[in-house]
Amino acid sequence: MTITLGGHFADRDTWSMQNCPVARTLAALGPPSAVLVLSEAYFGTSRFGDFVRNLGMTESAVTARLRHLVKAGLLSREPYQEPGQRTRYEYHLTKMGLDLAPTLVGLMEWGENYLPHEDGRQVMLTHAGCGADVVAEVRCADGHTVGVGDIVMRAPSDAVDGGAEAV
Amino acid sequence: MTITLGGHFADRDTWSMQNCPVARTLAALGPPSAVLVLSEAYFGTSRFGDFVRNLGMTESAVTARLRHLVKAGLLSREPYQEPGQRTRYEYHLTKMGLDLAPTLVGLMEWGENYLPHEDGRQVMLTHAGCGADVVAEVRCADGHTVGVGDIVMRAPSDAVDGGAEAV
DNA sequence: GACCTGACTTTGTTTCGCCATAGTCAGGGA
DNA sequence: TCCCTGACTATGGCGAAACAAAGTCAGGTC
Numbered sequence: 001m002t003i004t005l006g007g008h009f010a011d012r013d014t015w016s017m018q019n020c021p022v023a024r025t026l027a028a029l030g031p032p033s034a035v036l037v038l039s040e041a042y043f044g045t046s047r048f049g050d051f052v053r054n055l056g057m058t059e060s061a062v063t064a065r066l067r068h069l070v071k072a073g074l075l076s077r078e079p080y081q082e083p084g085q086r087t088r089y090e091y092h093l094t095k096m097g098l099d100l101a102p103t104l105v106g107l108m109e110w111g112e113n114y115l116p117h118e119d120g121r122q123v124m125l126t127h128a129g130c131g132a133d134v135v136a137e138v139r140c141a142d143g144h145t146v147g148v149g150d151i152v153m154r155a156p157s158d159a160v161d162g163g164a165e166a167v
Numbered sequence: 168m169t170i171t172l173g174g175h176f177a178d179r180d181t182w183s184m185q186n187c188p189v190a191r192t193l194a195a196l197g198p199p200s201a202v203l204v205l206s207e208a209y210f211g212t213s214r215f216g217d218f219v220r221n222l223g224m225t226e227s228a229v230t231a232r233l234r235h236l237v238k239a240g241l242l243s244r245e246p247y248q249e250p251g252q253r254t255r256y257e258y259h260l261t262k263m264g265l266d267l268a269p270t271l272v273g274l275m276e277w278g279e280n281y282l283p284h285e286d287g288r289q290v291m292l293t294h295a296g297c298g299a300d301v302v303a304e305v306r307c308a309d310g311h312t313v314g315v316g317d318i319v320m321r322a323p324s325d326a327v328d329g330g331a332e333a334v
Numbered sequence: 335g336a337c338c339t340g341a342c343t344t345t346g347t348t349t350c351g352c353c354a355t356a357g358t359c360a361g362g363g364a
Numbered sequence: 365t366c367c368c369t370g371a372c373t374a375t376g377g378c379g380a381a382a383c384a385a386a387g388t389c390a391g392g393t394c
Contacts, residue, residue, distance in 0.1 A: 001265065002211040004295060012212065012221065021278025021290055022206045022271065028282060031351065032193040039189045042315065044169040045179065048371060054179065061352055063372055086361040088370070096281050098168065101315050102303035103277065104189065106270035111188030114263050115195060121323050123188055127307035128171060128317045134307050136269035140294035148209065148268050150295045156288050198381065215341060228382055230342055253391035255340070
């Protein structure tokens, strides 16, 4: 079961993965440790020392990751100042960073479902509003849950053609 | 806006990212190139030579990535034989691999939304059943769309307590 | 057995990322 | 200015990953 390649993408041999959107996103993110830094930001961590302590990474590695994520626009670096102390900076998720929520939630759920901690599941994500379990899903704009086999990949111009066919 | 840390996770200083589910998933996936290999499998590619050609990676790199993904259970290695030819192997997504769809779709959408190709958006994912656009979303079991700020992270035992409070 | 060739292994090189460690910078207060 | 210390820089070492290139393996057919 795979994504159906339609229109422009129907012939797999005629297009390249080079510079595909997934690759572009991965470049913006950086190495796996960057994903962990981003996760940490999702958990509310914003200060340098806390990232270092919570992630168990060295200061130089955290510095490099944070810098890259700020440059990529996923985090913003904002000054703060405790009374009587110097100006420091916090790292906050930008809208760009927040929009990776399905990806992050998907990674977390997958890990809990397939590679649980030896003591079993450790993390539940729930909806503050209603208490129900939270997951990342693939859906369509009409609200259907879409399996991989029901996904069609096309070019924007192809989509227009598809609409014409529906008429 | 971040995930709310509840119950067991409320005090950020008392738990560690070490061996968290996201980290476990990332370890199972491997380096960014492994994500591209997995994406390729989502596009329907299954044969060694096609992975190599479509990804523009060397044979040895593809070999290493495929082997790791098979070992992690995301891909299965299945024999096939064209008439008059030797037995070869195809690499197919397992259920474990398929369940990373929200993550993969999220990466793709994010890339198209924030880092479009110079010629603009290249990829549209649509629902074969109704033609509507497909996206990865964070939702709760009751069907609500959940923003990051409305996500509560708790331990499974906490969730039980939460239920008691609701009563 | 020889041949074919897809798939994989090996080797050397380069690059990158992370670590440990030492040192420097920066922005306040005293 | 000095002191403090959070944040960052620099350096050397190591491992992983990817590449280029060469070589080997494996499962058929003839």
